[in-house]
Amino acid sequence: MFGALAPEPAKKPSQRGGGLRRAVKWLVVLAILGGIAFAGVTYGPDLVERANGPDEDNGPTAPLVYPIPTATPANVRTATFTVSELDGFGGTQTYEVTADFESGITQVVIPRTDIPDLEILTLWDQTLVRRDDEPTWYSLPRGDFPVDFSLGRSRWVRTLDELVPPDLRQFTTIDEANESSIETAPARRLVVSVDPLRLIDAQVPATTADGSPAPAPPLPPGVSMQPNTIQAGDTTGSVTLSMEIWVDDTGLVRKSVMPPELGGETITVTSVSPDAFQPVFPTPESVQPLTAQVLFRLGL
Numbered sequence: 001m002f003g004a005l006a007p008e009p010a011k012k013p014s015q016r017g018g019g020l021r022r023a024v025k026w027l028v029v030l031a032i033l034g035g036i037a038f039a040g041v042t043y044g045p046d047l048v049e050r051a052n053g054p055d056e057d058n059g060p061t062a063p064l065v066y067p068i069p070t071a072t073p074a075n076v077r078t079a080t081f082t083v084s085e086l087d088g089f090g091g092t093q094t095y096e097v098t099a100d101f102e103s104g105i106t107q108v109v110i111p112r113t114d115i116p117d118l119e120i121l122t123l124w125d126q127t128l129v130r131r132d133d134e135p136t137w138y139s140l141p142r143g144d145f146p147v148d149f150s151l152g153r154s155r156w157v158r159t160l161d162e163l164v165p166p167d168l169r170q171f172t173t174i175d176e177a178n179e180s181s182i183e184t185a186p187a188r189r190l191v192v193s194v195d196p197l198r199l200i201d202a203q204v205p206a207t208t209a210d211g212s213p214a215p216a217p218p219l220p221p222g223v224s225m226q227p228n229t230i231q232a233g234d235t236t237g238s239v240t241l242s243m244e245i246w247v248d249d250t251g252l253v254r255k256s257v258m259p260p261e262l263g264g265e266t267i268t269v270t271s272v273s274p275d276a277f278q279p280v281f282p283t284p285e286s287v288q289p290l291t292a293q294v295l296f297r298l299g300l
Contacts, residue, residue: 058189062177066160066169067188069251075274076252077102079157084266100277101153107279118298121279128282129290131298137282138290138298155222157269159251163220164192171198180246182254183270187246194241196261200225223262 077100084094099106109132110118116133128137154162164172176191244257255268288294
């Protein structure tokens with residue numbers, strides 16, 4: 001089925017359309033099973049590799065403390081954000097999302113380097129997909145694809161208290177802080193180290209004086225400790241997890257870069273709005289069922 005995707009011998013490995021293969025994997029599994037949930041966390045380097053991107057502008061140093069919001073918290077119904085995560089091909093998969101967290105209507109664009117991008121529109125109980133250079137859409141059951149709403153808005157767009165809850169901060173150390181920005185939004189950039197030994201211990205409820213389990217500090221929605229983060233018997237604390245976050249003056253996390261042990265995911269929020277998301281919906285005559293032949297038509 002995928003033979004059509006084989007690269008020409010003269011192309012380098014980096015040119016082999018990794019984004020296309022990832023889109024193939026997502027769509028084929030979905031077409032067969034009728035739905036897919038986001039998972040597939042892949043191990044990578046021990047620490048997150050940090051580099052300033054075009055969407056951020058780091059400035060003067062700031063106090064090594066978690067910032068207190070100084071403006072009215074945003075009412076987030078609709079948000080536009082990008083998600084990047086490690087994949088099984090040794091690279092990074094990226095998709096661009098606009099989501100209405102009340103209606104569940106979502107638009108996703110999956111960039112592809114060798115053929116036109118893939119556009120996905122979720123409408124209540126179905127998913128529509130097309131090449132962005134063609135008018136025809138193809139329909140398939142939605143499932144949890146392409147954005148899993150089971151954990152709500154805070155799975156993707158979080159406040160500082162949701163990403164680093166107060167009960168979790170005793171296991172963290174702020175290593176760096178400076179004034180920065182994401183797109184046009186001023187933000188405080190923090191580099192935060194997490195003590196995995198203490199965090200793992202905290203996830204095993206202790207017993208209180210009255211014999212009842214003590215509640216473990218909550219991890220953020222969508223974040224969990226990955227298996228083999230620390231080898232059995234390691235009590236040296238030699239492993240340090242490091243994450244990077246940008247917090248605006250309302251307390252909203254505009255960008256987060258998680259280490260592989262905590263999911264390896266980068267989320268960048270470019271805009272938020274209290275208004276409903278109203279994309280241009282395709283007309284019924286422009287929608288057709290997704291078939292095996294269509295998979296090839298889409299370049300899969």
